[in-house]
Amino acid sequence: MPRVDVDLRFLLLPSSKGCTLEKAEGECNGKYLRYYYDSIDKKCKRFLWTGCLGNGNRFFDYNMKHSVLCSDCLIFSISSDKCHLTPDEGHGSSFNFAVYYDSTKDQCSPFIYKGEGGNANRFENEAECMRNCSPNTAHAKTKPWYACLLKRTEGGCNGNCVKYYYDSRDEKCKEFIWTGCFGNGNRFHDYNSCNSTCSGVKGKNSVTVTRVFSRLCDFVNDKYST
Numbered sequence: 001m002p003r004v005d006v007d008l009r010f011l012l013l014p015s016s017k018g019c020t021l022e023k024a025e026g027e028c029n030g031k032y033l034r035y036y037y038d039s040i041d042k043k044c045k046r047f048l049w050t051g052c053l054g055n056g057n058r059f060f061d062y063n064m065k066h067s068v069l070c071s072d073c074l075i076f077s078i079s080s081d082k083c084h085l086t087p088d089e090g091h092g093s094s095f096n097f098a099v100y101y102d103s104t105k106d107q108c109s110p111f112i113y114k115g116e117g118g119n120a121n122r123f124e125n126e127a128e129c130m131r132n133c134s135p136n137t138a139h140a141k142t143k144p145w146y147a148c149l150l151k152r153t154e155g156g157c158n159g160n161c162v163k164y165y166y167d168s169r170d171e172k173c174k175e176f177i178w179t180g181c182f183g184n185g186n187r188f189h190d191y192n193s194c195n196s197t198c199s200g201v202k203g204k205n206s207v208t209v210t211r212v213f214s215r216l217c218d219f220v221n222d223k224y225s226t
Contacts, residue, residue: 021057026050035059082120083133087111090118094180098122101133108133124163125185127197147185148198155179164188166198173198 023036023045030051035044037057049058087100087109094115099108101121108129113122123129127147148166152174159180164173166186173194178187188194 019057021055023047023057024054026052026054028052085119085121087121088118090114090116092116096180097183098124099126099129101129103133106134124187124189127185128188128193131197148201150184150186152176152186153183155183164191164194166194166201168198168201171200171202 019037020039023038025047026049028051030049032049032051034047034049036047036059037043038045044059083101084103085100089112092115094113096113096115097110098113099110100123101107102109108123108126121133123132125147149168152165152167154176155178157180159178161178161180163176163178165176165188166172167174173188173191175191188197
C-alpha cells in the first residue's frame with residue numbers, strides 16, 4: 001500500500017479529538033519519523049509511522065516547517081484552559097465591548113473590557129469565542145457565521161489599531177484600521193483567526209447581528225443603568 005499523509009489541519013480545531021487519540025503506528029512496513037501528541041504528559045513526542053493507516057494524531061513536524069504541526073495540539077491544550085477563567089474587565093478608562101466564554105452554559109456572553117490587564121478569556125466576537133472554546137464548535141461550524149457577513153466597521157474612537165475583517169463578497173479576510181471602541185463582530189486580531197472562522201462563508205455584506213450582540217443592550221442596561 002502506498003504511503004499517504006493526509007492533510008490533518010481540519011483536526012486542529014479546538015473541538016477536535018485528534019489531539020487526544022492514542023499513538024497509532026499503522027499497518028505497513030515503512031519507518032517514517034512523525035510526531036504525536038501525548039495528552040497525558042501534554043507533550044509532542046516522536047514515533048515511527050509505518051506508512052499507512054493510523055489516525056489523526058500524526059503530524060509532520062513539531063514546529064513550523066510544515067502546515068500540519070504537533071505544536072497546534074500544545075496550543076489547544078493551553079488555550080482550552082483559558083476558557084474556564086471568569087471574565088475580567090481589567091483596568092483603565094476604555095469602554096470596549098468584548099465577549100467571554102461561559103463554560104457552564106456553553107455560550108459566549110458580553111462584558112465591558114477597560115483596555116488593560118484582564119485575562120485570556122476575552123474575545124472580540126462570538127464566532128472567535130465559540131471556535132476557541134466550545135466543545136460543540138465542530139457542529140456550530142456548519143452553521144452560517146452571521147458575524148462574517150457584517151459590514152466592516154471602524155468604530156467610534158480615535159485609535160489606530162490594525163485588525164482583520166471578512167469580506168463576504170470577495171470571500172477573503174482583509175486588513176482594516178479599527179479606532180479602538182465599538183464596531184461589530186466582524187473584527188479579528190489576526191488573519192489566521194479571521195480565515196479559520198469565516199473561510200467559505202458566502203453572500204453579500206449585510207447588517208445581521210450575532211446572538212451575542214443582540215444581548216448586549218440588555219447587558220449594558222442591567223449593569224450601567226442608574
